[in-house]
Amino acid sequence: MKKTLKLMSALCLGTGILLGSAIGAAADDASINIAYQYGLAYAPLIVAQDQGLIEAAYEEATGDTLTVTWTQMSSGADINTAIASGDLQAGFMGVGPAVTGVVKGVGYKIFTNLSGQSHGLMTNDENIKSLGDLIGSSNQIALVNIGSIQHILLAKALSENGFDAHALDANIVAMKHPDGMTALQTGAVSCHLTSSPYIFTEREQDDLTELTEVSEAWTSEDSFIVGVASEKLHDENPDLYAALCAGISAAIDFVNASPEDTAALTCEYDGNSAEDELEYLGLGTYSAATSGVLELAQFMGENGFIDAAPASIDELVFDGVEGD
Amino acid sequence: MKKKKSETLYPLIVKIVFVAALLVLWEYVAKSGLLGEHSALIFPSLETIGAAFIRNFKVGFAGSSLWIYIGNSMKLLLEGLLLGIGLAFVFSGLSIISRTFSIIYNFVVSICDLLPGVALLPVVIIIFGVKPGVIVFLVVHAVIWPMSRNILDGFLAVPQIYVEAGRNIGLKGFRLLTGVYLPAATSYIVSGLKVGWARAWRGLISAEMIFGIASCPGIGLYINQMRTNMNNAEMYATLIVIVIIGVVVQYGILSPIENNTVKKWGMTR
Numbered sequence: 001m002k003k004t005l006k007l008m009s010a011l012c013l014g015t016g017i018l019l020g021s022a023i024g025a026a027a028d029d030a031s032i033n034i035a036y037q038y039g040l041a042y043a044p045l046i047v048a049q050d051q052g053l054i055e056a057a058y059e060e061a062t063g064d065t066l067t068v069t070w071t072q073m074s075s076g077a078d079i080n081t082a083i084a085s086g087d088l089q090a091g092f093m094g095v096g097p098a099v100t101g102v103v104k105g106v107g108y109k110i111f112t113n114l115s116g117q118s119h120g121l122m123t124n125d126e127n128i129k130s131l132g133d134l135i136g137s138s139n140q141i142a143l144v145n146i147g148s149i150q151h152i153l154l155a156k157a158l159s160e161n162g163f164d165a166h167a168l169d170a171n172i173v174a175m176k177h178p179d180g181m182t183a184l185q186t187g188a189v190s191c192h193l194t195s196s197p198y199i200f201t202e203r204e205q206d207d208l209t210e211l212t213e214v215s216e217a218w219t220s221e222d223s224f225i226v227g228v229a230s231e232k233l234h235d236e237n238p239d240l241y242a243a244l245c246a247g248i249s250a251a252i253d254f255v256n257a258s259p260e261d262t263a264a265l266t267c268e269y270d271g272n273s274a275e276d277e278l279e280y281l282g283l284g285t286y287s288a289a290t291s292g293v294l295e296l297a298q299f300m301g302e303n304g305f306i307d308a309a310p311a312s313i314d315e316l317v318f319d320g321v322e323g324d
Numbered sequence: 325m326k327k328k329k330s331e332t333l334y335p336l337i338v339k340i341v342f343v344a345a346l347l348v349l350w351e352y353v354a355k356s357g358l359l360g361e362h363s364a365l366i367f368p369s370l371e372t373i374g375a376a377f378i379r380n381f382k383v384g385f386a387g388s389s390l391w392i393y394i395g396n397s398m399k400l401l402l403e404g405l406l407l408g409i410g411l412a413f414v415f416s417g418l419s420i421i422s423r424t425f426s427i428i429y430n431f432v433v434s435i436c437d438l439l440p441g442v443a444l445l446p447v448v449i450i451i452f453g454v455k456p457g458v459i460v461f462l463v464v465h466a467v468i469w470p471m472s473r474n475i476l477d478g479f480l481a482v483p484q485i486y487v488e489a490g491r492n493i494g495l496k497g498f499r500l501l502t503g504v505y506l507p508a509a510t511s512y513i514v515s516g517l518k519v520g521w522a523r524a525w526r527g528l529i530s531a532e533m534i535f536g537i538a539s540c541p542g543i544g545l546y547i548n549q550m551r552t553n554m555n556n557a558e559m560y561a562t563l564i565v566i567v568i569i570g571v572v573v574q575y576g577i578l579s580p581i582e583n584n585t586v587k588k589w590g591m592t593r
Contacts, residue, residue: 174536
């Protein structure tokens with residue numbers, strides 16, 4: 001028994017030391033950890049990283065050097081957890097998880113829009129002509145995740161066409177974009193709701209047709225990827241927050257002003273040829289002003305994607321963010 | 325008799341003290357705010373997780389209680405487990421009967437045991453399409469190779485003298501397999517069952533997390549939904565459900581099998 005107690009206390013002590021050192025290492029001035037995800041929608045961040053735009057903005061304003069650590073993560077949910085734990089000060093994710101994070105009290109708000117992209121619902125069955133043909137059927141719709149922005153857009157398209165927002169929930173199969181594209185092409189599912197660049201590949205295929213309700217419900221002008229920053233960063237470190245905003249804004253300006261240079265830089269990351277990348281960049285909207293965020297958040301509140309709908313845009317974004 | 329009682333009591337006390345210490349540590353970290361001001365959201369206290377545990381079953385998600393998700397998962401798991409174990413026995417048995425088959429099967433097991441099921445997902449979708457059968461396939465994949473490896477190793481470890489004795493009394497082929505190899509390799513088979521079950525259970529949850537069919541939603545999909553919606557307490561509570569199911573199977577099914585076979589026969593301690 002004595003031995004066991006010794007062992008137990010050793011274990012507790014060990015865990016405590018580990019926890020303590022992990023927490024102790026987190027605090028450091030003039031550094032920022034930013035997370036983003038994979039793909040074309042994040043193009044300005046590759047520019048900001050490559051040209052050191054946030055570092056430059058910080059140095060210009062304060063004269064001090066700044067270390068920016070970029071981390072690529074695989075989902076908005078992971079980024080939410082990392083920001084709540086204090087490991088990340090900023091992150092980029094779909095507007096869906098960002099609204100969920102703000103409403104759940106992760107402790108951040110939206111500080112910029114990043115991009116809007118094309119979304120669409122494709123089918124390989126020529127008998128399916130509209131969303132109405134899917135309701136009550138056993139046709140399966142592949143999309144990236146239940147509760148994802150693609151799922152919310154499906155619900156929004158249904159609702160705008162007079163159907164119940166959740167009428168097709170039981171038809172959903174959650175699959176990553178490339179798996180969903182494979183499943184659609186091989187006939188394993190009959191529909192795939194996806195975003196750029198996968199939607200471009202699918203639109204080019206003759207045997208696939210588009211159900212346009214989804215692309216009409218949310219266009220490439222509307223906010224898709226937004227940047228969030230922790231309230232702590234915003235309140236306690238205004239210089240760094242300002243440098244973050246300025247750096248991202250400069251990166252967005254660069255993407256719009258020099259699409260060729262951007263494509264040359266980002267094509268390797270996205271696995272496209274430089275010509276395709278340039279074409280795809282032109283089909284997206286890169287802007288720091290949000291579009292439709294409040295509308296989408298209210299739709300999410302009304303249809304049970306989040307517990308309560310925010311009453312105004314100020315609940316979702318920091319002061320000084322343009323757009324609605 | 326007295327000694328026996330302390331022998332069963334001691335491991336129980338050790339486990340209880342260990343779990344209690346872990347819970348105290350968890351509650352301390354949760355309550356102390358060690359993890360910053362949003363600690364309650366990402367590292368919920370035991371009460372919050374307890375309440376979420378009950379809410380999972382009472383309210384659930386999207387109108388379905390967690391019971392429904394568990395039911396679907398268990399059904400797919402059982403199908404995959406039975407199929408996987410059955411196939412492992414059939415193929416391993418065949419490799420005792422045929423030398424050529426044994427060479428091929430040993431080779432296949434060595435290769436396939438290394439492949440993570442979820443990495444095969446794109447291929448599986450092309451072959452099987454998108455239906456719950458895909459999950460069953462991945463469970464079969466998770467269980468058949470480690471189970472076969474154990475059975476094959478068990479057969480290899482059967483002392484040659486037993487096999488010769490069997491041959492001397494006229495056993496060969498299938499009857500040599502059931503009369504000598506299977507009983508002599510039981511301890512390997514039981515440990516194969518334990519490994520196979522754990523692999524299948526983990527394989528099921530990870531397959532469901534990646535590949536969620538809304539018309540047949542399982543526990544993995546439930547965890548994913550809770551994560552997506554930042555319902556961390558519900559997510560932790562679901563992890564506890566996974567552990568409880570694992571423990572029930574371990575102590576309710578696998579341990580009795582072990583106690584009534586290899587332990588009773590004195591093959592292991």
